[in-house]
Amino acid sequence: MAQAVRHDAMRARNLSLVLREVRTHGSLTRASLAEVTGLTKTTVSKLVGDLLDAGLVVETGAVRAGERGRPGVEVRVSGDRVAALGLELNVDYLAVRVVDLARRVRLRLTQTVDNRLSEPLDVIGDLRRLALSALAQAEGTGLRVVGAGLAVPGPVDVESGEIHSAPNLGWRNVPVGAALDLGVPIRVENEANLAALGELWFGVGRADFLYVSGEIGIGAGLVVNGALFRGARGFAGELGHVVVTPEGPQCRCGARGCLEQYAGQDAFFDAVGDRSPYAHGIDAIVAQLEHGDAATLAACDKAGWALGVALSSAINLVDPHTIVLGGIYAPLFPWIGGVVAETMGGRLAQLRAQAPPVEVSQLGSEAAALGAAGQVLETVVADPAALSERLTDRRDPAPR
Amino acid sequence: MAQAVRHDAMRARNLSLVLREVRTHGSLTRASLAEVTGLTKTTVSKLVGDLLDAGLVVETGAVRAGERGRPGVEVRVSGDRVAALGLELNVDYLAVRVVDLARRVRLRLTQTVDNRLSEPLDVIGDLRRLALSALAQAEGTGLRVVGAGLAVPGPVDVESGEIHSAPNLGWRNVPVGAALDLGVPIRVENEANLAALGELWFGVGRADFLYVSGEIGIGAGLVVNGALFRGARGFAGELGHVVVTPEGPQCRCGARGCLEQYAGQDAFFDAVGDRSPYAHGIDAIVAQLEHGDAATLAACDKAGWALGVALSSAINLVDPHTIVLGGIYAPLFPWIGGVVAETMGGRLAQLRAQAPPVEVSQLGSEAAALGAAGQVLETVVADPAALSERLTDRRDPAPR
Numbered sequence: 013m014a015q016a017v018r019h020d021a022m023r024a025r026n027l028s029l030v031l032r033e034v035r036t037h038g039s040l041t042r043a044s045l046a047e048v049t050g051l052t053k054t055t056v057s058k059l060v061g062d063l064l065d066a067g068l069v070v071e072t073g074a075v076r077a078g079e080r081g082r083p084g085v086e087v088r089v090s091g092d093r094v095a096a097l098g099l100e101l102n103v104d105y106l107a108v109r110v111v112d113l114a115r116r117v118r119l120r121l122t123q124t125v126d127n128r129l130s131e132p133l134d135v136i137g138d139l140r141r142l143a144l145s146a147l148a149q150a151e152g153t154g155l156r157v158v159g160a161g162l163a164v165p166g167p168v169d170v171e172s173g174e175i176h177s178a179p180n181l182g183w184r185n186v187p188v189g190a191a192l193d194l195g196v197p198i199r200v201e202n203e204a205n206l207a208a209l210g211e212l213w214f215g216v217g218r219a220d221f222l223y224v225s226g227e228i229g230i231g232a233g234l235v236v237n238g239a240l241f242r243g244a245r246g247f248a249g250e251l252g253h254v255v256v257t258p259e260g261p262q263c264r265c266g267a268r269g270c271l272e273q274y275a276g277q278d279a280f281f282d283a284v285g286d287r288s289p290y291a292h293g294i295d296a297i298v299a300q301l302e303h304g305d306a307a308t309l310a311a312c313d314k315a316g317w318a319l320g321v322a323l324s325s326a327i328n329l330v331d332p333h334t335i336v337l338g339g340i341y342a343p344l345f346p347w348i349g350g351v352v353a354e355t356m357g358g359r360l361a362q363l364r365a366q367a368p369p370v371e372v373s374q375l376g377s378e379a380a381a382l383g384a385a386g387q388v389l390e391t392v393v394a395d396p397a398a399l400s401e402r403l404t405d406r407r408d409p410a411p412r
Numbered sequence: 413m414a415q416a417v418r419h420d421a422m423r424a425r426n427l428s429l430v431l432r433e434v435r436t437h438g439s440l441t442r443a444s445l446a447e448v449t450g451l452t453k454t455t456v457s458k459l460v461g462d463l464l465d466a467g468l469v470v471e472t473g474a475v476r477a478g479e480r481g482r483p484g485v486e487v488r489v490s491g492d493r494v495a496a497l498g499l500e501l502n503v504d505y506l507a508v509r510v511v512d513l514a515r516r517v518r519l520r521l522t523q524t525v526d527n528r529l530s531e532p533l534d535v536i537g538d539l540r541r542l543a544l545s546a547l548a549q550a551e552g553t554g555l556r557v558v559g560a561g562l563a564v565p566g567p568v569d570v571e572s573g574e575i576h577s578a579p580n581l582g583w584r585n586v587p588v589g590a591a592l593d594l595g596v597p598i599r600v601e602n603e604a605n606l607a608a609l610g611e612l613w614f615g616v617g618r619a620d621f622l623y624v625s626g627e628i629g630i631g632a633g634l635v636v637n638g639a640l641f642r643g644a645r646g647f648a649g650e651l652g653h654v655v656v657t658p659e660g661p662q663c664r665c666g667a668r669g670c671l672e673q674y675a676g677q678d679a680f681f682d683a684v685g686d687r688s689p690y691a692h693g694i695d696a697i698v699a700q701l702e703h704g705d706a707a708t709l710a711a712c713d714k715a716g717w718a719l720g721v722a723l724s725s726a727i728n729l730v731d732p733h734t735i736v737l738g739g740i741y742a743p744l745f746p747w748i749g750g751v752v753a754e755t756m757g758g759r760l761a762q763l764r765a766q767a768p769p770v771e772v773s774q775l776g777s778e779a780a781a782l783g784a785a786g787q788v789l790e791t792v793v794a795d796p797a798a799l800s801e802r803l804t805d806r807r808d809p810a811p812r
Contacts, residue, residue, distance in 0.1 A: 167763060177763055220644045232729070236644075243731025244620045244636075247764055250728035255759075257657060258721045266762035267724070321658045324667070325725050328650035329632070331643025359655075362666035363567060363577055364647055 023059075024397035026051060030059045031068060031396050034089055039072050041084030060087055066400040067093030067156075068113060068392070089114045094392060094399070095150055097160035097196070098385025100203060101139050101188070103127050103180045103228040104277075107378070108142045110150045110157065111385035113392060115213065118155065119146055120378075128228075129182040136191045143194055158392060158399060159196050161384025163203035164188060165229050167247045173200040176247075179264040180228045199387060203380040204249050205240055207338055207373075208233020210383030215336075215374035222332035223373070224251060224319070225380070226339035228277045234330055241330075252276060254322040274318030277340055283311035294343050301347050312347040319348070320355020327360060327368060338373030345372040423459075424797035426451060430459045431468060431796050434489055439472050441484030460487055466800040467493030467556075468513060468792070489514045494792060494799070495550055497560035497596070498785025500603060501539050501588070503527050503580045503628040504677075507778070508542050510550045510557065511785035513792060515613065518555065519546055520778075528628075529582040536591045543594055558792060558799060559596050561784025563603035564588060565629050567647045573600040576647075579664040580628045599787060603780040604649050605640055607738055607773075608633020610783030615736075615774035622732035623773070624651060624719070625780070626739035628677045634730055641730075652676060654722040674718030677740055683711035694743050701747050712747040719748070720755020727760060727768060738773030745772040 026049070033048050034040055042060055046053045063069040070090035091114030098109040104126060110119035121142050127135050143160065150157050166178030173189020189200040208223035212235050219238040225231045230252030234241040242248055252272035253265050260269025273279055284297060285307060300308040323335060335356075341348055353370045360367040373379060392399050426449070433448050434440055442460055446453045463469040470490035491514030498509040504526060510519035521542050527535050543560065550557050566578030573589020589600040608623035612635050619638040625631045630652030634641040642648055652672035653665050660669025673679055684697060685707055700708040723735060735756075741748055753770045760767045773779060792799050 176765070179762065234729075236641075241636075241641075241730070244733035244768075245731055245764070248729060248731040250731075250763060253728045253759075253763060254725040255655065255721055267759040321655055322725075325654040325722075326729055328653045329634075329648060329726055329729055330641070331645055331648040331650075333644035359653075359667040362579070363650060363653060364645070365576070368644075 020397075024395060026055065027059050027062060027396045028394055030056065031063055031089070031393050034063075034069055034087055035393065039086040039088040041086050043084045062400065063087075063396060066396060068396055068399075091116050091118075092154065093156055094389075095155040095157050096385040096388035096392075097143060097146060097150075097157050097194070098163075098206075098381040098383070098388075099139060099143055099160055099192075100163040100206075100381040100384065101127070101135060102163075102165050102203060102380075105377070106135075106139050106142055107381040108139075108146045109378070109381040109385055110146055110155070111382060111389065112155060113389055115386070115389070117214075117382065118153070119149055121146055127181055132181075132183055132186045132188070133191065135181075136188060140192055140194065143192070147194065147196075157196055159388040160192075160194055160198045161206065161387045162188065162192065162198055162200045163206040163380035163384045164200060165203050165227060165231070167250065168200050168202050170199070170201060170242075170246050173198060175200070178229075199384075201384065201387070202231060202233075202246075202249065203227070204231025204251075205233045205242070206381075206383035206387065207231075207375075207379035208235050208249075208336075208383065209240055209386055210375055210379035210381070211235075211336055211338065211373060212238065212383075213386040214382045215379065216334075216371065218334060218336075220333035221336050221371075222323075222326060222330065222334070222368075223336045223338055223379075224323070224341060226275070226277065226337065226341040226344075227377070230272050230276050230339075232326065234332060251322060251326060254325055256318045256321050271318055271322040275315035275322075280311055280315050280340070283314055284308050294340055298343050301344070309347065312344060313351050315344075316348040316351030317355050320352045321359070323352065324356050324359040324367075327356065328363070332368055334368050335370045336373050337370060338375065338379050339377055342373045342376040420797075424795060426455065427459055427462060427796045428794055430456065431463060431489070431793050434463075434469055434487055435793065439486040439488040441486050443484045462800065463487075463796060466796060468796055468799075491516050491518075492554065493556055494789075495555040495557050496785040496788035496792075497543060497546060497550075497557050497594070498563075498606075498781040498783070498788075499539060499543055499560055499592075500563040500606075500781040500784065501527070501535060502563075502565050502603060502780075505777070506535075506539050506542055507781040508539075508546045509778070509781040509785055510546055510555070511782065511789065512555060513789055515786070515789070517614075517782070518553070519549055521546055527581055532581075532583055532586045532588070533591065535581075536588060540592055540594065543592070547594065547596075557596055559788040560592075560594055560598045561606065561787045562588065562592065562598055562600045563606040563780035563784045564600060565603050565627060565631070567650065568600050568602050570599070570601060570642075570646050573598060575600070578629075599784075601784065601787070602631060602633075602646075602649065603627070604631025604651075605633045605642065606781075606783035606787065607631075607775075607779035608635050608649075608736075608783065609640055609786055610775055610779035610781070611635075611736055611738065611773060612638065612783075613786040614782045615779065616734075616771065618734060618736075620733035621736050621771075622723075622726060622730065622734070622768075623736045623738055623779075624723070624741060626675070626677065626737065626741040626744075627777070630672050630676050630739075632726065634732060651722060651726060654725055656718045656721050671718055671722040675715035675722075680711055680715050680740070683714055684708050694740055698743050701744070709747065712744060713751050715744075716748040716751030717755050720752045721759070723752065724756050724759040724767075727756065728763070732768055734768050735770045736773050737770060738775065738779055739777055742773045742776040 091112035100107040108121040204225040232251035257269040261273040263270040491512035500507040508521040604625040632649040632651035657669040661673040663670040
């Protein structure tokens with residue numbers, strides 16, 4: 013019995029190894045897979061057969077002459093069967109993305125809202141409707157949605173799916189994962205963390221960076237060697253509450269002088285003199301900047317300076333390779349990137365040869381929902397055996 | 413040939429595995445080692461034989477009846493053969509420690525100095541004399557010193573052993589590892605990083621904490637799952653240059669309002685009105701505090717407040733499980749710990765259920781030198797095979 017368990021564990025590990033190598037290389041023959049994994053060709057053929065049966069890989073049709081032996085058919089990750097739902101519940105929008113195992117985005121639904129000081133159940137109900145609609149559409153095209161990831165603007169207990177506190181929603185201790193009830197497993201996570209992972213898997217493609225999420229709140233996600241750094245209790249990355257000036261303006265978190273009060277979306281729009289960005293949108297702000305509007309340019313300088321101050325603290329503490337600015341900082345980058353880099357550089361010049369480069373996010377506000385979906389897909393790649401068991405065991409394939 | 417290399421690599425890995433398990437459990441029989449490692453008893457016996465030959469483990473003499481089969485002799489890590497040198501070059505002292513593989517401190521040499529704005533070669537010469545004396549004494553007792561670790565107060569290029577910048581010494585780009593020239597491999601590292609590792613291996617024994625090193629400079633070492641977090645370029649943990657007030661007093665690093673200007677040893681002694689701490693020592697300060705001296709108590713409050721502000725930024729960013737205050741903060745802890753915890757707690761209260769606990773270092777200013785030695789011992793445990801080859805190959809056993 014112990015032997016059988018061991019065999020299953022080894023098979024599970026090898027299935028994951030093979031799937032991972034196929035993804036890394038784009039496509040591979042069974043012979044090449046045997047070479048890169050160190051497994052025998054017989055074992056690889058069996059494992060590839062299982063992955064084909066589960067719909068996780070597909071033969072490309074391309075035939076390549078191997079270095080030894082007869083030509084082989086290549087396999088690649090299949091985007092036709094397994095998919096994941098990426099959800100974001102934020103202060104001013106709800107977003108749903110369906111992403112397949114080949115990391116193609118198959119469906120995008122976004123709804124503009126104002127969730128400030130909202131009733132959690134109302135907002136969760138809105139998101140649920142959007143998510144169920146996406147689920148139905150995805151399953152209608154033959155995709156099997158195996159799980160959902162949900163990005164929320166605040167620290168989360170990942171185990172229980174409970175939001176600990178989301179000051180900008182006015183929520184505390186909301187069990188959002190359980191309340192959403194989509195009929196598929198849901199993993200809830202802080203939006204900045206997921207945006208960082210989105211950037212890792214769908215955007216800049218670097219393996220070491222600090223992603224800065226400029227939304228109503230400001231979060232950060234630290235990616236180290238291709239993995240998210242979560243901290244001891246999962247609360248790492250609260251860049252928005254890093255001190256800019258200890259006796260500065262009162263923050264919604266209860267402290268004073270937090271970065272969010274200088275460079276958060278609300279503070280920024282206040283400085284611009286525009287309190288209705290949800291009507292005008294960031295595009296209007298960008299247009300003002302393009303026309304050289306002095307107040308808007310000054311608001312960028314102020315926000316950029318504060319961001320540079322807080323990032324210099326972050327760089328001193330965690331030494332990220334690169335800074336990636338996302339959220340509203342992505343469209344504002346041409347006007348804000350320079351002052352951020354200058355402020356950082358000025359503070360850091362003597363301690364290190366050079367400050368980390370400041371780059372713009374490739375995904376903007378889509379990053380978190382993509383990261384949420386990507387995280388579900390990672391669990392599939394980490395343990396394809398568990399998924400094929402689930403697909404086989406499940407008697408009721410349709411989501412409730 | 414490829415097969416032979418594989419066999420050597422497997423043996424090396426298994427030697428490390430066995431040595432690690434022996435250390436973790438304190439002592440184990442060969443039969444128990446076979447159980448915990450999953451290796452066969454024959455393999456374990458061969459590996460234990462090799463470790464005995466290399467002097468890395470020793471039989472305890474204790475005989476324990478196994479669950480199955482005949483009673484076995486237990487082995488434990490041997491402290492009698494292999495040792496490491498831990499060095500610290502700091503602004504106001506030089507320290508040398510000899511630590512054996514069983515993590516016992518065998519020799520302590522400390523020299524009080526004033527290295528501010530010093531000539532690197534003079535200071536390195538002083539440290540070299542101290543280290544050679546320790547080496548000779550250690551080898552005289554039959555220990556083989558297999559390497560040295562050196563802690564320095566500033567960011568380091570670990571690869572080259574070069575100090576990038578040590579503002580409080582007035583040094584830039586000093587290849588201290590090469591200059592020290594002790595006849596054993598030397599690994600140079602930031603003192604706060606090594607103090608954190610010292611605390612991990614010789615002190616509090618936790619696996620997740622942020623160690624704060626209060627010296628002339630203030631550094632921090634983040635330990636995550638029992639490993640040091642170094643950052644992308646190895647410069648993580650520069651807590652002393654986290655912003656307290658962006659336009660505050662000028663710091664030696666070139667920026668303004670860094671934590672060091674509020675809570676570093678010099679700033680603290682300035683606030684106390686005592687510029688000769690090297691004459692009077694921290695003990696005099698502690699005596700003043702015990703007598704309720706108002707200026708000294710006020711200096712503790714100011715330093716503790718600034719430390720609490722900077723730590724709240726650090727906690728928001730990296731979410732450590734526990735804060736461990738070391739260096740001068742260890743003797744000052746009864747007067748500084750409370751205000752640090754209060755300031756942190758006040759800023760963090762609404763974002764998380766509770767702020768991380770603040771604890772006092774178990775090692776004080778000895779932490780970095782112990783961590784430096786401990787890091788060398790870790791390389792032995794990680795690859796005992798490499799060491800036994802080196803011991804065999806080396807024609808000239810005495811250090812130059």
